[in-house]
Amino acid sequence: MNSHLSKAGIYNDFSGLAELKAGARKQSPEARKEVARQFEAMFIQIMLKSMRDAGSVGEGGDSDEIRFYQQMFDQQIALDLANNKGMGLAKIFEQQLGAGPEEVATDGLSLLNRKPVSVQQAVIDGAERADAAERAAPQIKWSPESPEAFIQDLWPAAQKVADKLGITPEVLIAQAALETGWGKKMPDGSQGSSMNLFGIKADASWRGEKVSVQTLEYREHVAVREQASFRAYDSTENSMEDYVAFLKNNPRYETALKHVNDPQRFLRELQDAGYATDPHYAEKIQGIMSSDRFASVVSQLKAG
Incomplete structure (x- = not known):
């Protein structure tokens, strides 16, 4: 197996991505697995960037050079995390990449047809489930009549x-x-x-x-x-x-x-x-x- 396919250094290794695309077109299981891993790494990197952006609001002292190295550092962390157990997203991506057109279409339609749930409704549903669980729990009752x-x-x-x-x-x-x-x-x-x-x-x-x-x-x-x-x-x-x-x-x-x-x-x-x-x-x-x-x-x- 090509070295780019088995272990890419960071996801913006462009020659590695080119080989990944070629392998994915051939429906290679190894390529699907690697593409899924890279997608998870990209997702993790986006999360890290959002966290840094939120933490740097109102702070001074940043420079383009510092941000550049932070970005590289985040990329490497993201890939290292994905190389290990990651967040479990890689397996989902891999399954989707390996699915046939009909399976993907069916899954897509089910997601599109799903009604959005508001935060308020989610809270209400959670409270109702908690109440139902408490009602289902065995109640200890004993109250003699006399x-x-x-x-x-x-x-x-x-x-x-x-x-x-x-x-x-x-x-x-x-x-x-x-x-x-x-x-x-x-x-x-x-x-x-x-x-x-x-x-x-x-x-x-x-x-x-x-x-x-x-x-x-x-x-x-x-x-x-x-x-x-x-x-x-x-x-x-x-x-x-x-x-x-x-x-x-x-x-x-x-x-x-x-x-x-x-x-x-x-x-x-x-x-x-x-x-x-x-x-x-x-x-x-x-x-x-x-x-x-x-x-x-x-x-x-x-x-x-």
């Missing part, structure tokens, strides 16, 4: 997880009822409910999903609204499992875990360790557990 339904839904998982903590299922469910308003006030995110039953916040150690919402905190016995990030789960059982791990992995709750056989003492120690800022946290949970409504549903579930 306190009775809340207890019944959580009972199977609470029984299983409570054994790992050594506590009764009633304590877990009553605490979850207080934290979530019987399942009506769980933090929600774009994918639906966070399934966060125990109000566990997403600190720096958390690597899972999270949601950010307004929350009510008590500062010096005064209730204030704050923005906070909470952990998100794909099921209520996973939320309970994480609650157990959260208590066991935090030394501050060590004393509380020593009293799991005494629900009142456990809840009081949990509050004293700073689990919640509400000064009546333990008292409220005990109030739920001792209510006739709660006790009646639990009694029925235990009876099977």
